[in-house]
Amino acid sequence: xxxxxxxxxxxxxxxxxxxxxxxxxxxxxxxxxxxxxxxxxxxxxxxxxxxxxxxxxxxxxxxxxxxxxxxxxxxxxxxxxxxxxxxxxxxxxxxxxxxxxxxxxxxxxxxxxxxxxxxxxxxxxxxxxxxxxxxxxxxxxxxxxxxxxxxxxxxxxxxxxxxxxxxxxxxxxxxxxxxxxxxxxxxxxxxxxxxxxxxxxxxxxxxxxxxxxxxxxxxxxxxxxxxxxxxxxxxxxxxxxxxxxxxxxxxxxxxxxxxxxxxxxxxxxxxxxxxxxxxxxxxxxxxxxxxxxxxxxxxxxxxxxxxxxxxxxxxxxxxxxxxxxxxxxxxxxxxxxxxxxxxxxxxxxxxxxxxxxxxxxxxxxxxxxxxxxxxxxxxxxxxxxxxxxxxxxxxxxxxxxxxxxxxxxxxxxxxxxxxxxxxxxxxxxxxxxxxxxxxxxxxxxxxxxxxxxxxxxxxxxxxxxxxxxxxxxxxxxxxxxxxxxxxxxxxxxxxxxxxxxxxxxxxxxxxxxxxxxxxxxxxxxxxxxxxxxxxxxxxxxxxxxxxxxxxxxxxxxxxxxxxxxxxxxxxxxxxxxxxxxxxxxxxxxxxxxxxxxxxxxxxxxxxxxxxxxxxxxxxxxxxxxxxxxxxxxxxxxxxxxxxxxxxxxxxxxxxxxxxxxxxxxxxxxxxxxxxxxxxxxxxxxxxxxxxxxxxxxxxxxxxxxxxxxxxxxxxxxxxxxxxxxxxxxxxxxxxxxxxxxxxxxxxxxxxxxxxxxxxxxxxxxxxxxxxxxxxxxxxxxxxxxxxxxxxxxxxxxxxxxxxxxxxxxxxxxxxxxxxxxxxxxxxxxxxxxxxxxxxxxxxxxxxxxxxx
RNA sequence: GCCCGGGUGGCGGAAUGGCAGACGCGUCGGUCUCAAAAACCGAUAUCGAAAGGUGUGUGAGUUCGAAUCUCACCCCGGGCACCA
Numbered sequence: 001x002x003x004x005x006x007x008x009x010x011x012x013x014x015x016x017x018x019x020x021x022x023x024x025x026x027x028x029x030x031x032x033x034x035x036x037x038x039x040x041x042x043x044x045x046x047x048x049x050x051x052x053x054x055x056x057x058x059x060x061x062x063x064x065x066x067x068x069x070x071x072x073x074x075x076x077x078x079x080x081x082x083x084x085x086x087x088x089x090x091x092x093x094x095x096x097x098x099x100x101x102x103x104x105x106x107x108x109x110x111x112x113x114x115x116x117x118x119x120x121x122x123x124x125x126x127x128x129x130x131x132x133x134x135x136x137x138x139x140x141x142x143x144x145x146x147x148x149x150x151x152x153x154x155x156x157x158x159x160x161x162x163x164x165x166x167x168x169x170x171x172x173x174x175x176x177x178x179x180x181x182x183x184x185x186x187x188x189x190x191x192x193x194x195x196x197x198x199x200x201x202x203x204x205x206x207x208x209x210x211x212x213x214x215x216x217x218x219x220x221x222x223x224x225x226x227x228x229x230x231x232x233x234x235x236x237x238x239x240x241x242x243x244x245x246x247x248x249x250x251x252x253x254x255x256x257x258x259x260x261x262x263x264x265x266x267x268x269x270x271x272x273x274x275x276x277x278x279x280x281x282x283x284x285x286x287x288x289x290x291x292x293x294x295x296x297x298x299x300x301x302x303x304x305x306x307x308x309x310x311x312x313x314x315x316x317x318x319x320x321x322x323x324x325x326x327x328x329x330x331x332x333x334x335x336x337x338x339x340x341x342x343x344x345x346x347x348x349x350x351x352x353x354x355x356x357x358x359x360x361x362x363x364x365x366x367x368x369x370x371x372x373x374x375x376x377x378x379x380x381x382x383x384x385x386x387x388x389x390x391x392x393x394x395x396x397x398x399x400x401x402x403x404x405x406x407x408x409x410x411x412x413x414x415x416x417x418x419x420x421x422x423x424x425x426x427x428x429x430x431x432x433x434x435x436x437x438x439x440x441x442x443x444x445x446x447x448x449x450x451x452x453x454x455x456x457x458x459x460x461x462x463x464x465x466x467x468x469x470x471x472x473x474x475x476x477x478x479x480x481x482x483x484x485x486x487x488x489x490x491x492x493x494x495x496x497x498x499x500x501x502x503x504x505x506x507x508x509x510x511x512x513x514x515x516x517x518x519x520x521x522x523x524x525x526x527x528x529x530x531x532x533x534x535x536x537x538x539x540x541x542x543x544x545x546x547x548x549x550x551x552x553x554x555x556x557x558x559x560x561x562x563x564x565x566x567x568x569x570x571x572x573x574x575x576x577x578x579x580x581x582x583x584x585x586x587x588x589x590x591x592x593x594x595x596x597x598x599x600x601x602x603x604x605x606x607x608x609x610x611x612x613x614x615x616x617x618x619x620x621x622x623x624x625x626x627x628x629x630x631x632x633x634x635x636x637x638x639x640x641x642x643x644x645x646x647x648x649x650x651x652x653x654x655x656x657x658x659x660x661x662x663x664x665x666x667x668x669x670x671x672x673x674x675x676x677x678x679x680x681x682x683x684x685x686x687x688x689x690x691x692x693x694x695x696x697x698x699x700x701x702x703x704x705x706x707x708x709x710x711x712x713x714x715x716x717x718x719x720x721x722x723x724x725x726x727x728x729x730x731x732x733x734x735x736x737x738x739x740x741x742x743x744x745x746x747x748x749x750x751x752x753x754x755x756x757x758x759x760x761x762x763x764x765x766x767x768x769x770x771x772x773x774x775x776x777x778x779x780x781x782x783x784x785x786x787x788x789x790x791x792x793x794x795x796x797x798x799x800x801x802x803x804x805x806x807x808x809x810x811x812x813x814x815x816x817x818x819x820x821x822x823x824x825x826x827x828x829x830x831x832x833x834x835x836x837x838x839x840x841x842x843x844x845x846x847x848x849x850x851x852x
Numbered sequence: 853g854c855c856c857g858g859g860u861g862g863c864g865g866a867a868u869g870g871c872a873g874a875c876g877c878g879u880c881g882g883u884c885u886c887a888a889a890a891a892c893c894g895a896u897a898u899c900g901a902a903a904g905g906u907g908u909g910u911g912a913g914u915u916c917g918a919a920u921c922u923c924a925c926c927c928c929g930g931g932c933a934c935c936a
Contacts, residue, residue: 172933214856214930221855221932228936251936264936305934332934342936350853351934439935558931596863629876631865636929638864642877650876653891709866712875719875726892797871802917804871840916845870850916 001665002768004655006619010760014112022775023117025073027541034070035545036062037524039553039561040077040124043103044084047110049593049601049627049639050554052611056624057590057633057707058552059116063756064702066117067781073545074117075527077124078104081132082516083161083177086451086483093484096451100127110611114620115759117777122530126519127451131526133474134536135518136456138568140467141575142192150465152188153336154268155444163448164189166515167441168222168560184293190446190455190512194567198223198438200581201566210586212634215558222559224439227415228252229423231343231432233263233316233325238279240315240324247316247327250338250437254426255418256345257320258404259366261356261387263327264309264342267292268335272312275327281313285329292331307332307355319431320422321405330355338437346394353394362387367399367412378402443564445515450481450489452513460500460507469501475509489513520561521568524548524583536577543579551584558589588705590633596640609639621758622648628707628757650715651761654750657721658769661747676727683724684742689791690720691746695784698753707757714753721746748772749782797846798823805830808847816841823847 017023038058041051062074078100085096092099104125111118124131142148156165160180164187169176194201202223205216231254232246247263265272267289276282288310309330316325325343332351333342346356346363356363364387368375372395378386385403398413410418426432446455454475456468468475478495481487489495490511500507522536528545529537553561562584569583594600595607602608614623626647630637659665694717701710747770755762755776766776790812796819798806806826810819820839824831831851838850 212857217856218931224932224935226935249936253936307934330934332936334935337935344936349936351936354934437935439932555930629864635858635865640864640877643864646877649891656891708864709875712866715875722892795871799871799917802870802915807871838916840870842870842917846917848870848916 001656001659004652004761006621006651006760007616009764010113010115010620013760013763014115017117017775017777018112018120020775022777023074023119024121025119026071029071031069031071033073033545034065034550035073035528035548036065036550037073037075037527037548037552039551039557040079040520040523041107042079042082042084043100043107045103046106047611049609049611050590051107051110052114052623053593053627053633053637054552054554054590055111055114055116056627057588057705058550059114059624059759060628060702060707060756061550061552061705062117063759063777064781066777067752067755067779069780073122073527074119075122075124075530076111076116076118076120077122077523077527078107078126079516079520079523080104080125080127081452081513081519083163083449083451086449089451090484095479095481096483097127097479113615114611114624117759122527124523124526124530126453126516126523129474129476130533131523132453132519134526135453135514135522136468136473136475137470137536138522138572139456139514139518140470140473142571143467145571145575147193147196147571149191149193149442150188151191152186154184155187155189156182157185157187158182161449164444164446166444166517168443168563189444191442192445192518192567194443194564195438195440197567197570198225198440199436200570201440201563202438204566204581207582208584208587211584212587212589215555215562215587215589218558219563222440222563226250226252226437226439228435228437229254229426229432230339230435231257231319231426233319233343236315236317236324238314242317247341248339249341249343250435251343252414253345253348253412253419254422254432255401255404255407255410255412255416256348256366257318257343257422258401258407259345259347259364260318260323260325260343261346261362261364262344262352263316263325264330264333264344264352264355265312265327266333266335266340267329267331269329269333269340272329275314276312279313281311284310285312288329288331295331305332307351307358309355309359319426319429326361328355328359336441337439347389347391348394348396350394350396353391363389363391364403365389365391366403367395367401369395369397369399372399375400375402443515443567445518446512447515448488448490448511449513450477450483452516453519454489455510455512455514457510458498458500458507459510460503460505462505463500463502463507465510466500466502466507472501517560517564521564522572524551524565525572525578539577539579542577546578547580547583547585550586550588552588552590555589555591562587588633591631591636593627593637593639596638598636598638601639609641614641614644618644618648619760621761622651625651625711625757629711631708633705633707650718651758653722654718654754655761655765657718657725658747658750658765660725661721661743662769663743664769680724680727683720683727687717687720687724687746688742689789690717691749692784692786693789695749695753695782696786696789699781699784702756710753711757714750714757717746717750717753721750744770751776752779752782755779794844796823796844798826799846799848800827800830801850801852802848804846812844816843820847824849 036058038055062072065072080100085100088099089096156170158165158175158180160178161175165175170182173182175182202220202225205220208216228251230248230250232248235243235245235247237243276285288308307330309328312327312329314327316327318325344352346352347365348367365374401407401410401412401418407418407421412418423432454477456475458466458468460466478492481492496508498507498509525537525542529541532538565583572578599607622644626644694713697713698710751762751765762776766772792812793809794812795807795809797804798808808822808826810822820841834851836849836851840848
């Protein structure tokens with residue numbers, strides 16, 4: 001028997017598999033298809049343990065699926081545009097492409113060294129013009145469909161990255177990439193109108209039964225649907241006379257309109273200056289506007305929310321009772337949600353309450369909880385309105401409406417009868433309308449950076465902004481650019497100067513590039529048809545492969561990438577290119593790989609574990625298996641090398657056992673010359689049962705991505721096999737020597753079960769120990785018979801009043817009465833003097849005798 | 853504040869109404885060896901000499917039976933957050 005040597009086996013088999021094209025997809029196969037995909041990596045350098053974990057999960061699913069008879073698409077590519085490449089280029093006076101492609105080469109080599117079964121012929125690289133060309137094509141398609149907009153509005157600007165960011169890329173007021181404080185600026189930028197799909201993006205989460213609940217929850221939160229009403233408040237003149245103009249607010253609590261004691265505009269509210277221009281209030285209001293604009297996003301996100309406001313001197317009329325309501329401006333109103341104006345009801349909203357207290361505005365109680373001490377006083381209309389209450393905070397829950405005219409006594413709250421009644425009345429009076437608002441904002445896709453996909457648009461002094469004609473795609477990034485010298489697309493004359501495709505006059509190219517997330521929003525579609533030169537992909541091919549059957553990636557993309565991809569899928573479906581609604585049928589979000597102390601691995605902490613070093617010591621198969629065994633894939637994993645060493649020992653053990661089972665272990669085999677034949681027979685039978693039980697268990701576990709327990713079950717089969725081999729007497733030893741059927745069968749099962757996990761190890765055993773034909777990775781998955789997993793006899797626990805008191809062994813097919821009698825016999829001592837009231841029998845498990 | 857996870861030996865974890873701690877790591881003891889390593893065997897929740905207790909964050913409840921279901925509370929992690 002040769003020794004297990006991963007360092008010799010692994011590179012040799014990797015080369016062989018590649019030469020044989022073992023993982024190339026056959027488009028013409030009539031097998032059922034399965035699309036297994038891991039999120040493509042950013043080529044930031046060499047791979048880290050997080051990559052090892054993510055891509056190992058995917059490889060196990062892909063290899064298992066092939067053995068189950070599927071035609072598997074399992075591709076790999078790179079999300080290759082982005083800022084780190086540009087920064088590296090500036091630092092080293094080179095070009096981002098150089099850094100990017102070098103890193104891609106490094107990562108590709110590492111992936112190959114891990115033995116991942118990709119079809120390398122389908123590789124997609126986002127910065128390749130043959131790919132980004134179609135990203136531009138999709139941009140034009142969205143433009144045609146009215147989903148591209150260029151508009152001026154306050155945007156998030158990262159000074160460090162020198163570019164604007166999408167809403168989703170601002171985390172607690174900071175840039176998602178460099179963590180700098182984000183600034184608000186008014187800029188004209190390009191948007192994808194993802195809000196047009198807000199309702200469907202929310203509603204279709206229900207279809208995603210194969211997604212983790214927390215990811216769906218996060219997306220639902222982010223979309224943030226609120227149902228309420230738009231209510232018009234008529235603006236009064238400075239003298240208090242009706243003007244005929246009105247200001248609309250969005251509210252989910254129209255039921256509280258009688259408690260509206262003031263009205264608030266956001267500092268950025270469009271018509272604000274007009275209202276105060278030339279009045280005594282102008283200075284104070286504009287000072288507040290100025291101060292609000294200086295508050296950074298970080299302060300907004302983390303501050304103590306001290307509210308500031310100023311009175312505008314103007315009033316509006318409350319549409320339900322005509323009351324004159326003062327109009328304030330305050331920094332707690334969000335400008336780009338709803339209408340940028342709110343009606344303030346301090347008794348029912350904590351923010352309004354705090355503001356009212358600070359500025360001495362009235363708090364009118366109009367909704368009370370049933371146990372509120374004010375209740376007896378306010379229960380019936382008293383003819384007077386109480387405005388002085390001594391509450392510690394607002395009452396935001398459901399309650400009974402009081403002091404609310406005809407609605408007094410009704411139940412108020414979100415989606416309450418009171419709310420419905422008031423909205424209905426407002427609609428009849430033409431003063432309000434049902435409305436739905438979403439927290440989701442449009443996707444700002446333009447970036448002021450070089451290393452991205454150029455936006456295919458041209459600015460013509462005569463024709464305005466015009467799309468680049470489809471036949472002129474791609475708009476290529478110029479290669480002769482000196483980023484280190486401060487050159488940008490905007491200063492690159494050869495890029496900027498062009499002619500207008502409409503009038504032929506001189507024009508300028510758009511110099512912004514697209515957010516890198518536009519590249520990752522459709523790459524999985526390109527994999528189905530990666531070499532297409534006429535379209536981003538062929539619809540028939542995409543529809544045949546998609547949706548992705550199993551998608552695997554990090555939880556950090558719960559909102560960004562996954563939401564954008566769902567949006568793209570729906571748009572391209574509406575464009576007639578796809579016939580499904582959702583891109584990813586099943587999603588596995590892997591947990592982070594941390595160090596042994598539960599700390600995030602980072603260069604600054606010096607606790608980074610290098611996959612290369614681990615492979616160099618134990619081989620890729622042991623690294624893969626150790627990662628899988630560490631715990632459930634969606635939980636955090638604490639990497640420790642002892643587990644890896646243990647896995648290496650386990651592989652060595654299986655190696656010897658498999659050779660031994662087929663009689664090739666040589667004379668060093670252990671066996672007991674004095675073993676008892678009957679005992680050896682029992683162990684052989686136990687091994688046979690385990691062979692069936694474990695195949696069943698591993699199959700079930702792989703179907704549910706429970707890789708850790710699958711491996712534990714394989715270890716159990718290994719243990720049963722080792723027990724048999726150790727105690728076998730001479731004749732069983734001969735059975736192995738002559739390739740006896742049971743030993744041979746168990747050896748094959750072990751090798752096949754391990755094939756998805758430790759592919760090189762299994763392949764070498766398949767070919768050398770088992771002398772199998774072809775590759776183990778093309779073998780069918782082992783069958784199992786649940787009947788053969790059953791033992792003749794079972795041991796049952798016997799409980800007295802729920803406590804285990806004894807064990808009995810009975811025939812598996814013994815009848816219930818006999819089992820119950822045997823059980824009572826077994827605990828007769830403890831039963832003494834007690835009356836048996838009830839006996840519960842759970843076949844195969846226990847008997848519980850209830851007595852007292 | 854709102855929403856979502858989670859709390860089990862020395863450690864990673866298993867068990868989703870039926871014998872808690874599978875499987876592995878670690879530790880201890882043994883075989884082999886001049887010795888060590890490797891390999892192999894055995895032990896390993898806890899109190900107790902044993903019999904027998906106790907034990908899945910805390911407290912209550914449902915049930916013949918609860919880590920698992922229900923309610924309340926404590927703690928840890930994640931997401932969103934002045935979104936009306």
